[in-house]
Amino acid sequence: MAQTINLRQLPVGKKGKIREVEAHGEMNRRIRDMGLIPGSQVSIVGKAPLRDPIAVRLSGVTISLRNQEADYITVEID
Amino acid sequence: MSDAFANTGNEGAGKALRIALAGNPNCGKTTVFNGYTGARQHVGNYPGVTVDRKEGEITVDGQQITLVDLPGTYSLTAYSMEEIVARRELSSNNVQAVIDVAEASALERNLLLTVQILEMGMPVVLGCNMMDEAAKGGITIDTAKLSSLLGIPVFPMTARSGEGLKEVLDAAVSIAKSGKKEPLRLSYGSDIDQALQQMETFIANEQLLSEKYHPYYVALKTMERDTDMIEELKSANSAAATSLQKIANDTMEHVKGTMGTNMESIITDHRYGFIRSLLGNGVLTQDPTKDRLAFTDSLDRILTNSFLGPVIMLAVLYFMYQLTIEIGAYPQGWVEDGLAWLGEWVGESMQEGHLKSLIVDGIINGVGGVLSFVPLIVIMFTLLSFLEDCGYMARMAYMMDRVFRVFGLHGASVMPYCVAGGIAGGCAIPGAMATRTLRSPKEKLATLLTLPFMTCGAKWPVFLLLATAFFGNENAPKIMFTMTAIGWIMALLVAKFLRSTVIKGEPTPFVMELPPYRFPTLFSVLLHCWERAWMYIKKAGTVLLAISVVLWAMMKFPELPADMSAQLEQKIEAAEEALKVLPENAPQERRDEAEEAVSDAQNALSEAELAYSFAGRLGKGIEPLLAPLGYDWRTDIALIAGVAAKEAVVGTLGTAWSLGEIEDAEDEEETKTLSDRLKSAPNWSKATAISLMLFVLLYSPCFVALIVIKQEAGGWKWLFFSIVFNTALAYIVAFAGYNICKMLWL
Known part of the structure; x- marks a missing residue:
């Protein structure tokens, strides 16, 4: 059964599939331009020493996002 | 329907062609540009914005070509200056073709830009760069297939070794001559x-x-x-x-x-949909047993580790300092020696008079002030561009962001702050120049305006002098550490204040790539720091020259009236006469005394001249204004001179206390007399010392720093803001410090 959570809640090392990106304006564009769009496979490769920002892996690149930015993104996990 | 547009492309044929180089950040575009142009490139600024404008002239088979290096961008929106600049360059038939450099290992994300350039109707050649790295990571790209699917020439390339560069350029020249293309029309539903x-x-x-x-x-x-x-x-x-x-x-x-959902989302998602179907068509295959990021990931586990990460970062920053200061001291010494020699040589070969004084004291000193920073900038920027190119800088921003965000800044603010003197001994000039790597405009401006509060190398001697004079050798390090800490606290608090008032606004999205670790090419590192150094010499040299002449005139004119100077000169003559008539066998003590009398008399003249000059009168004029901080006119002149360069504070204080010129502010012997004099002065106390240290820490940045701030902030208003705001802040803090200390130590 697929479960939907915020990207922030995805544990390090676990994979998920982006379900929705609900940001607006520049934030929305920046997130999507990096390839973080519905359907993308993502995983968390690490977190900064203060647990924020997080480092996200998708199709061969690593993107860092602040936690509050990751909250715009929901992912499906198995 | 687009005939008129399509025809315009042919005008370039026969004449010099302009070809743009586009690509994502970290795609190796700079290496490609350097590969084509070598050192034949010039850097400028786009008018009104602080985005580098790089161009290079090359010739291919007799055809003149201007290669335009566009700023690295992921997209072509109107949200950032870099993207707007890139769009403008691609419009109005400015360029006849585009070489799009894509990182082969991250083709999907890189093609988003390609698609958008094709949608403009630009003729594009796609170069899949770093094919060697992709091959190692088990990635194969069928460039022929991609070419036929996209309808544009596509070549594999490895810019580092030069592979594929020629094919790409030849193809670009040939499509540039054939004119505009029909734009790529994707289906958006x-x-x-x-x-x-x-x-x-x-x-x-x-x-x-x-x-x-x-x-x-x-x-x-x-x-x-x-x-x-x-x-x-x-x-x-x-x-x-x-x-x-x-x-x-x-x-x-x-x-x-x-x-x-909203329109921008639909359009971006459709572009990615198109790219994914393109790559899924057998264009891109990934060997599942290989992972090109395996090495980067294992390095990141150490370098961004919760405990080790910050420790290593501090070590890296500290090492940078040691290296800059230790290595920098040699060439800085050579430059200073060279200028001193030049000053002496000019001094000897010219007749006494105003012209000589102007050239030696005004111009050579002023130019020297600019040039002596060049070695520092070169070394600092070599290290900075190394850290940036190898990918570590992005990790620093990643680790520090949580802390800096609280103050309305960006993780990437850490480097400019440290360079400016966050670790005591830096310099606001390279610090301000380092803010250029910050892509978030508001965060960049806040960093730029607050980094002059850090303890730069020129404030250090002032603190050293005052701390040792009034608090003794044991307590001096504590006082100096406290000053460095106050610099940080003020910078962060003021940043927070500015971000909630003058530079108000939502934080710029952080969304940032953590590029794979790579070893930078020596050429690009050296070229980068040469560009920075040259920009600095050009900008600071011209303005500072004018200012140093004005300052020279202020401290020189009007001259002491003849009757007043005659009296003092008589004293000098009398003292010299006394020294001359001293018998050969006179005891050494008496000889020393007589020599001291001569220099005392000479210094009295210098003091009188300074007091009579514009600067002296200005100092006396503002005396009542600064009296609440505990300063007299001598301190005031020193502070005015300090705006030209903070190094001048101690020296001018020496002249004003008629101690003659202090050549080396860090020479204990020379400053010792000054500290003795200050300690015994009736209007000086520990509270005055603290007050002056606080004022020097926070007040107006020096002229060269101001010029660089103006250049990086993109407007004169920020220069004036820095002078007025910082001085007002310094006044308030020093006033508070003075009064608190008076209560504590009375």
Whole structure:
């Protein structure tokens, strides 16, 4: 059964599939331009020493996002 | 419908061609540019914005070509200056073709930019760069297939070894000569496609912005609700702009109803959909047993580890300092020695007079002030561009962001702060120049305006002098550490204050790539620091020269009236006479005394001259203003001189206390007399010392720093802001410090 959570809640090392990106304006564009769009496979490769920002892996690149930015993104996990 | 547009491309044939180099950040574009142009490139600024404008001249088979290096961007929106600059360069037939450099290992993300350039109707050659790295990571790309699917020339390349560079350039020259292309038309779903077609026809018929863009691109950007394009449309034909916007809005309402999302999302998602279907078509294959990021990931586990990460970062910063200061001292010494020699040589070969004084004290000193920073800048920037190119800088920003965000800054603010003196001994000039790596405009400005509060190397001697004089050798380090800490606290608090008042606004999205670790090429590192050094010499050299002449004049004129100087000169003569008539066998003590009498008399003259000059009068004029901080006119002159360069504070204080010139502010012997004099002065106390240290820490940045701030902030208003705001802040803090200390130590 697929479960939907915020990207922030995805544990390090676990994979998920982006379900929705609900940001607006520049934030929305920046997130999507990096390839973080519905359907993308993502995983968390690490977190900064203060647990924020997080480092996200998708199709061969690593993107860092602040936690509050990751909250715009929901992912499906198995 | 686009005939008029398509024809314009041929004008370039025969004449010099302009070819743009586009690509994502970290795609190796700079290496490609260097590979084509070598050192034959010039860097400037786009007018009004602080985005580097790099061009290089090359010749291919007798054809003159200007290669334009566009700023590295992921997309072509109107949200950042870099992207707007890139778009402008690609419009108006500025360039005849584009070489798009894509990182082969991250082709999907890189193609997003390619698609958008193709949508402008630009002839594009795609170079899949770093094929060697991709091959190691088990990635194979069928460039022939990609070429036929996209309908543009595609080549594999490895810019580092030069592989593929020639093929790409030749193809670019040949498509540049064949003129504009029809834009790439993706399907965005039938509703949007229909609306786009309707808008395109309308734009073509009205010939809206036809000299700049293809009608399809105007339609698409309007559909995306691109603020920059809509502004342009409005100023061209506001009625037409309104009807276009109406079509776009109606389509959006319609699509929103059926798909429940916004237009920009639909358009970006469709672009990615197109790219994914393209790559899934057998263009890209990945060996599942290999992972090109395996090495980067294992390095990141150490370098961004919760405990080790910050420790290593501090070590790296500390090492940078040691290296800059230790290595920098040698060439800085050579430059200073060279200038001293030049000053002496000019001094000897010229006649006494104002002209000589102007050249030696004014011009050579002023130019020397600028040049002596060059070695520091070169070394600092070699290290900085190494850290940036190898990928570590992005990790520093990643680790520090949580802390800096609290103050309205960005993780990447850490480096400029440290360079400016966050670790005591830096310099605000390279610090301000280092803010250029910050892509977030508001965060960059806040960093730029607050980094002068850090303890730069020139404030250090002032603190050293005052701390040792009033608090003794044991307590001096504590006082100096406290000053460095106060610098940090003030910088962060003021940043927070500015970000909630003058530079108010939502934080810029952090969304940032953590590029794989790579070893930078020596050439690009050296070239980068040469560019920075040259920019600095050009900008600071011209302005500072003028200012140092003005300052020289202020401290020289008006001259002491003859009757006043005659009296003092008589004293000098009398003392000299006394020294001369001293018998050969006189005891050494008496000889020393007589010599001291001569220098005392000479110094009395210097003091009187300084007091009589404009600067002296200004110092006396503002004495009542600064008296609440515990300063007299001598301190005031020193502070005025300190705006030219903080190094001048101690020296001017020496002259004003008639101690003669203090040549080396860090020489204990020379400053010892000054500290003794200050300690015994009736109006000086520990509270005065603390007050002056606080004032020097926080008040107006020096002139060279101000010029660089103006250049990086993009306006004179920030220069004046820095002078006025910082001085006002310094006044308040020093006043508070003075009064608190008076209560504590009375």
